[in-house]
Amino acid sequence: MTALSRGTQYVEPSPSQQRLGDKLAGMIPGAVAVRVSLTHPSRQWPHPYTVAVDGRGEQLMLSGSTTKVAARWVLRSWPEADWTRPHTLDLATGQLAVASVRSR
Known part of the structure; x- marks a missing residue:
């Protein structure tokens, strides 16, 4: 793994993983990144969850x-x-990359 700034790590994406980014960008207009986790804010058990952010970092x-669909695609990829x-x-x-702890 290669280290990014602030100590986060990432895995070099395969061509299909890169295409997933394109698909999600088309599915979520204005999004530049998605944060995926198994911690839904209103659930007590693991549940796929996605937060999309735009270029200004706004949710x-x-x-x-x-x-749910975006989270499952990323989890499976x-x-x-x-x-x-x-x-x-x-x-x-x-x-x-491993997401930072802060949330908006």
């Missing part, structure tokens, strides 16, 4: 189905990732 509104921690997918590069 975008997503429907419940978009939140990186099964080797440690999903006990949230991850951020850069939609432009397809790079998946």
Whole structure:
């Protein structure tokens, strides 16, 4: 793994993982990244959850189905990732990094 700034790590994306970034960017207009986790804010058990952010770092509104579908696509594309921690997918590069703890 290669280290990014602030100590986060990512796995170099495969071509199919890079295409997933393009698909999600088309599905979520204005999004530049998605943060995926198994910690839904209103659930007590593991549940796929996505937060999309725009270029200014502002959170975008997503429907419940978009939140779930996007999370499942990312989870299935990186099964080797440690999903006990949230991850951020850069939609432009397809790079998946361990997400920072802060949230908006």
